[in-house]
Amino acid sequence: MKKIILIRPKIGFGLGGAETMGAILTTKFLDYGYEVGIIATKINFPQDILDKISFYPIKIKGRGSILKYWLFLKQAMRILKIIDYDYLVSPFRFPGSDLLILCDPLQRFWIEQKPENFVVKKLNFLRPRYRFLLNVEKESIESAKKIIALFRMGKELISQYYPQTYSKTFICNLGLDFNRFNPELKQNKAKLKTEFGFSHEDYLILFTGYNPRRKGLPLLLGLMNELPENVKLLIAGVNGKSTNRIIYLGKIGKIEKYYVISDLVVLPTYYDPGAMVTLEALASGSPVITSIFDGSKEFIKEGINGFVTNLEKGDLKNKILQAMDISFDPYICSQTIQQLTWDNYVRCVINILSGI
Structure with a gap:
């Protein structure tokens, strides 16, 4: 039985998107007959999974994200020297992995993309924090035996910023839990809207994300006064002061309920x-407006399940108004991504891993 080591500071259900992906990889690797070990500071699994995995905990003291990152790298490298394994799979920027999964933003691109002025962007490349992250990213990408991008955009960015590694980069599309997220839930939309205190006339736009600045929340907030009065914005994952038209939900556990009541996700x-x-x-059957800088945009069919915006204020406003005039079919929205199952994703990962 071959042993896979997964490495990331946190891996587990309910800890974040990439962390949950790592948890699903863990459970699926076990299902496919691999032995699995995890190097992390924190994990979160049901007890039956915990009983099957080897956990190599890292305890970190100190302040500052970069110091903690550096300490994590050093301690993880020490652990790897004393344990036996066949493959090192890293959904995290970690040098020397057999398979590097690009589920975190590419720093080279993000520094240039940040909504800051030209001078600040250039200075970012000189700051110790970003220089450290860029060096780790470069070493991780160049030293990995193979790389997985989650969508076409990821491989395109590798081609642009790390062209020498393009030939060892492959695409495995992420999967979804279609039991949890499915268009059947939309049948409860009217009932849930009433339970949540909204009227039938309210047009509900949902924004969700823990990093509001990177996710573009300020741009969306700046449009609210230009949208019809019946439009209300629900903001999940962020705390703030609510108004009659802008409702901050904070961190919520069952996001699927808000997908159900939303008329549009932006x-x-x-x-x-x-x-x-x-x-x-x-x-979940909800149409989406996302941006040209979202890897998932390749699944948007404009006018069928949503729109893609170039992030110009006028363009985003027009796309929202267009969406409000369309009666989107929840089942068609869902059907556009039915191929994105976790089994398809893990089989793709295993296929690439077996070729190392």
């Missing part, structure tokens, strides 16, 4: 390797 992100929000919303 994610004007400045950069997402592949936004799970886009895919979850579509799977």
Whole structure:
């Protein structure tokens, strides 16, 4: 039985998008007959999974994200020297992996993409924090035996910023839990809207994300006064002061209920390797407006399940108004991504891994 080591500071259900992906990889690897070990500071699994995996905990003390990152790298490298394994799979920027999965933003691109002025962007390349991250990213990508991008955009960015590694980069599309996210739930839309205190006339736009600046929330907020009065914006994952038309939900556990009541999901992100929000919303039967910088945009069929915006304020406003005039079919929205199952994703990963 071959042993796979997964490495990321946190891996587990309910800990974040990439962290949950790592958890699903763990469970699927076990299902496919692999032995699995995890190097992390924190994991979160049901007890039956915990009983099957080897956990190599890292304890980190100190302040500052870069110091903690550096300490994590050093301790993880020490652990790898004393344990036996066949493959090192890293959904995290970690040098020397057999398979590097690009589920975090590419720093080279993100620094240029950040909504800041030209001078600040250039200075970012000189700051110790970003220089450290860029060096780790470069070493991780160049030293990996093979690389997985989650969507076409990820491989295109590799071609642009790390062209020498393009030939060893492959695409495995992320999967979804279609039991949790499915268009059947839309049958409860009217009932849930009433339970949540909204009227039938309210047009509900949902934004969800823990990094509001990168996800483009300020741009969306700046449009609210220009949209019809019946439009209300629900903001999940962020705390703030609510008004009659802007409702901050904070961190919520059952996001699928909000996909159900939403008429439109809007994610004007400045950069997402592949936004799970886009895919979850579509799977739930909700149309989506996302940006040209979301890897998941390749599944948007304009006018059929949503629109793609170039992030110009006028363009985003027009796309929202267009969406409000369309009666989207929840089942068609969901059908556009039915091929994105977790089994398809893991089989793709295993196929690439077996070729090393």
